[in-house]
Amino acid sequence: MIVEFYRPGNSALHRLDPRPKMLFLIVVLIAFFLPSAPWVLLVFTASIVAVIAFFLGPAQLLPPLKTLWPILILISLLTAPFHRAGLPVLRVVDITLVTTEGLNMTLVLLLRFLGITFGFFAVVRTVALDDMVLSLRWFGLPYAACLVMTITLRTIPSLAATWHNVVDAHRLRSGLDGRRRRRRIVETYGPVLTSVLIEAVKGIPALAMALESRGFGRRNARTSYAELKKGRALVGDMLVLAAASAALLWPVFFRW
Amino acid sequence: MNDQKPSVSPAFRIASIAILAAVTTVLTRVVQIPLPARGYINLGDVAIVFSALTLGPFSAALAGGLGTALADILSGPYAFWAPISLIVHGLQGLLIGLIVQVRPRNILLQCLGGIVGMIIMAGGYLLAGVFLEGAGPALTEVPGNIIQGGAGVVLGILVAAAVIRAYPPVRQWKW
Numbered sequence: 001m002i003v004e005f006y007r008p009g010n011s012a013l014h015r016l017d018p019r020p021k022m023l024f025l026i027v028v029l030i031a032f033f034l035p036s037a038p039w040v041l042l043v044f045t046a047s048i049v050a051v052i053a054f055f056l057g058p059a060q061l062l063p064p065l066k067t068l069w070p071i072l073i074l075i076s077l078l079t080a081p082f083h084r085a086g087l088p089v090l091r092v093v094d095i096t097l098v099t100t101e102g103l104n105m106t107l108v109l110l111l112r113f114l115g116i117t118f119g120f121f122a123v124v125r126t127v128a129l130d131d132m133v134l135s136l137r138w139f140g141l142p143y144a145a146c147l148v149m150t151i152t153l154r155t156i157p158s159l160a161a162t163w164h165n166v167v168d169a170h171r172l173r174s175g176l177d178g179r180r181r182r183r184r185i186v187e188t189y190g191p192v193l194t195s196v197l198i199e200a201v202k203g204i205p206a207l208a209m210a211l212e213s214r215g216f217g218r219r220n221a222r223t224s225y226a227e228l229k230k231g232r233a234l235v236g237d238m239l240v241l242a243a244a245s246a247a248l249l250w251p252v253f254f255r256w
Numbered sequence: 257m258n259d260q261k262p263s264v265s266p267a268f269r270i271a272s273i274a275i276l277a278a279v280t281t282v283l284t285r286v287v288q289i290p291l292p293a294r295g296y297i298n299l300g301d302v303a304i305v306f307s308a309l310t311l312g313p314f315s316a317a318l319a320g321g322l323g324t325a326l327a328d329i330l331s332g333p334y335a336f337w338a339p340i341s342l343i344v345h346g347l348q349g350l351l352i353g354l355i356v357q358v359r360p361r362n363i364l365l366q367c368l369g370g371i372v373g374m375i376i377m378a379g380g381y382l383l384a385g386v387f388l389e390g391a392g393p394a395l396t397e398v399p400g401n402i403i404q405g406g407a408g409v410v411l412g413i414l415v416a417a418a419v420i421r422a423y424p425p426v427r428q429w430k431w
Contacts, residue, residue: 005329005330005331005332005335033387063332063333064332064333067331067332067333067334068333071389071393074389074392074393074396075389075390075392075393077392078390078391078392078393078395078396079390079391079392079393081392082390082391082392105390106390109388109389109390112388113388113389116336116388117333117336119336120335120336121332121333121335123335124329124332124335125332129329144266144270147270147274148270148273148274148277148318148322149322149326151270151271151274151275151278152274152277152278152281152322152323152326153326155274155275155278156278156281156282156326159278159279159282160282160286163282163286163287164286189287189299189411190411190414190415190418193283193299193302193411193415194415194418194419194422196279197279197306197415197419198419198422198423200275200276200278200279201275201310201419201423201426201429202423203271203275204268204271204272204275204429205268205271207271207274207275208265208267208268208270208271208272209267211267211270211271212265212267216266216267216270217266217267
């Protein structure tokens, strides 16, 4: 299993510190949820898309679009019927299908959805999960919570491998083909799930013992093998993203 | 390690949350069961119901919330759903666990807890969907969420019973 959506690289987006990038996500959310005209949201979304295309390459825009196109079509088709105020824009016989308010809301929701999706995409694509955990620690998340996240990330690949091994073992023993499996979800997945879950819960006491023997719970200082940027480098990145945040928010403050 | 009082150990709590969160992520992200009509459901809810029935409300809340949030982050395009999943599935696990805790072996309470959790999950995603996608698209996702939640309750209860029978020490690990 590929455990991260992150792709290593050396682009300017990759080199930016993860902490200001995570703060920038909050700015993106604020910008897209404050009441703004559709054209303002269009400028926001286009800016984020342009940044991804320029720094990561235009091909990087395809994976989110491939995943999200059904939702985008649903938003396009189903928003207008819920917003009936305003002047008619599209009429069939005597029935008004789309009004100005419906069209406006459709555009707002489409652009908000795309903008937030691409904003988060840019961050998870360029920040390694370990750096994300370190950043959360820097923001004040307790050590125990960060430790849980780190252990979880380390456990996922081995558990995924266990799942595939158990599925293969059950398939060899029962000889079920794909069509029968679809018809018998409980019968097929019940034994597989049971085996995987027993294997997983058996690991809990062993992991607890390992943590205790490695000193978990003691109050002495801890060492860290990974570090985030410090000093001028961090301030520089903070300033870059503060400028980007100001650029994103100024139309909102001027009530456009 | 002493199996009699594992709940007093903070290391045991960390280990149980981390392992169950990993289970939740794997079942959400790796396992996709094709539906007879169209589309897929995942088994993330099975992991949450299982956690609530075997290791209690707090493990289920923390592991369920963290596991599904990580699954969203790992999926990439759905990363912005991570905070919503953290809250919705966390609340789902907590409520199932708290309801079942009243009488842990009562199958009716287990079903009731599962149904309440399913309603919380479908309702939470509906509420978030209304803000993010609008009411129309959000409503279309409700049936899928209910099917997924229902499958999670049925499989979760069955699997929890099977695991407890096959590996009895897990009965003493609730906290």
